[in-house]
Amino acid sequence: MLKAQGLVKSYGSRCVLHEVDLEVERGECVGIVGPNGSGKSTLMKVLIGEELADRGQVWLDGRELSLYHPKERAKKVAVLAQESLGSVPFTVEEVVYMGRYPYQKKWSWKGKKDRQIVEQMMKLMGIEAYRDRSVESLSGGERQRVAIAKALAQEPELLILDEPTTYLDIHYQLAILDLLHEYRQKHQLTMIMVLHDLNLAAQYCDRIVMLKEGKVHVIGRPEQVIQTRFIDEVFEVKPIILSHPKWHVPQLLLSAKRESCVSGECS
Numbered sequence: 084m085l086k087a088q089g090l091v092k093s094y095g096s097r098c099v100l101h102e103v104d105l106e107v108e109r110g111e112c113v114g115i116v117g118p119n120g121s122g123k124s125t126l127m128k129v130l131i132g133e134e135l136a137d138r139g140q141v142w143l144d145g146r147e148l149s150l151y152h153p154k155e156r157a158k159k160v161a162v163l164a165q166e167s168l169g170s171v172p173f174t175v176e177e178v179v180y181m182g183r184y185p186y187q188k189k190w191s192w193k194g195k196k197d198r199q200i201v202e203q204m205m206k207l208m209g210i211e212a213y214r215d216r217s218v219e220s221l222s223g224g225e226r227q228r229v230a231i232a233k234a235l236a237q238e239p240e241l242l243i244l245d246e247p248t249t250y251l252d253i254h255y256q257l258a259i260l261d262l263l264h265e266y267r268q269k270h271q272l273t274m275i276m277v278l279h280d281l282n283l284a285a286q287y288c289d290r291i292v293m294l295k296e297g298k299v300h301v302i303g304r305p306e307q308v309i310q311t312r313f314i315d316e317v318f319e320v321k322p323i324i325l326s327h328p329k330w331h332v333p334q335l336l337l338s339a340k341r342e343s344c345v346s347g348e349c350s
C-alpha cells in the first residue's frame with residue numbers, strides 16, 4: 084500500500100530524518116513510536132506529501148505520491164494530524180461533511196451516499212448528539228472523535244493518525260482504538276499511527292517502527308520491538324516488561340526512580 088525509500092529531511096542544517104525506509108502492506112496497522120523530537124510527525128508529513136523530502140521517494144499503491152492529484156490522493160489517504168481541528172467555527176455535522184470533499188462533484192454536493200456516510204461515521208464515533216454544536220464548544224476528547232469521524236468519512240484506503248489518543252481518557256482511548264481496529268478489519272483499511280503509549284502500540288499494531296534521532300532504530304512485531312534493551316537505548320528508561328495475560332503481547336511497567344512507597348509512606 085505504501086513504500087518509502089531513503090527518506091532524508093532537514094530543517095536548516097538539522098537533519099531530522101536519515102535514510103528512512105518503510106513498507107506497509109494493505110490492511111496492516113503500523114505504529115510509529117519514539118521520543119519527543121525523534122521525527123515521527125515529520126515522517127508522517129513526508130509520507131502524505133505535506134512536506135517534501137530532500138531525498139528519497141514515497142509510493143502509494145505502486146504510484147509515486149507526487150503524481151497524484153490532491154483530490155485523487157484524498158480518496159486514498161486520510162490524515163488525522165496533531166491538533167487537527169483546532170478551533171473551527173463549524174458544527175460537528177459540517178466538519179464531518181468536510182470529509183466528503185474529495186467526492187464533491189460540481190452539481191451533486193451532499194448526495195444520498197454522502198449523507199449516509201456522514202450519519203454512519205457520526206454514529207460510529209458517538210457524536211450524533213452533538214451534530215448541531217459548534218466544534219469550538221467541544222472538549223478536546225469530543226473534538227478528537229469528530230476529527231476521526233471526518234477522516235473516516237473520506238472512505239480512505241490508508242489512514243494516517245498522529246497521536247489519535249491525545250486528549251482521550253482511558254475509556255475513549257480503548258473505545259476509539261477498538262473501533263478503528265474493527266473498522267480496519269471490515270474494510271481492509273491500512274493504518275499508520277504515531278503513538279506515545281507503547282502498551283497501546285503493542286496491543287493494536289501488527290508492527291512497530293521505533294525511531295531514534297530520525298533513524299529507524301528497530302522495526303518488527305511488538306515482541307521484537309518492545310524489549311528492555313531497545314527501550315533503554317531509545318528512551319533511556321529501563322522498564323519491566325510483562326506479557327499481557329489476555330493478548331500475550333509485551334506490556335511495560337514503568338518504575339519511578341525514587342524509593343517505592345512502603346505501607347503508604349513514600350520516601
Ligand SMILES: Nc1ncnc2c1ncn2[C@@H]1O[C@H](COP(=O)(O)OP(=O)(O)OP(=O)(O)O)[C@@H](O)[C@H]1O
Nearest residue numbers: 094095099117118119120121122123124125126277
Ligand atoms: N518546520 C520545522 N522547522 C524547523 N524544525 C522543525 C520543523 N518541524 C519539526 N522540526 C524539528 O524536527 C525535529 C523532529 O520533529 P517532529 O515533530 O517530527 O518530532 P516528533 O517525534 O513528532 O516529536 P513529538 O513526540 O514531540 O511530537 C524536532 O527537533 C523539531 O523541532
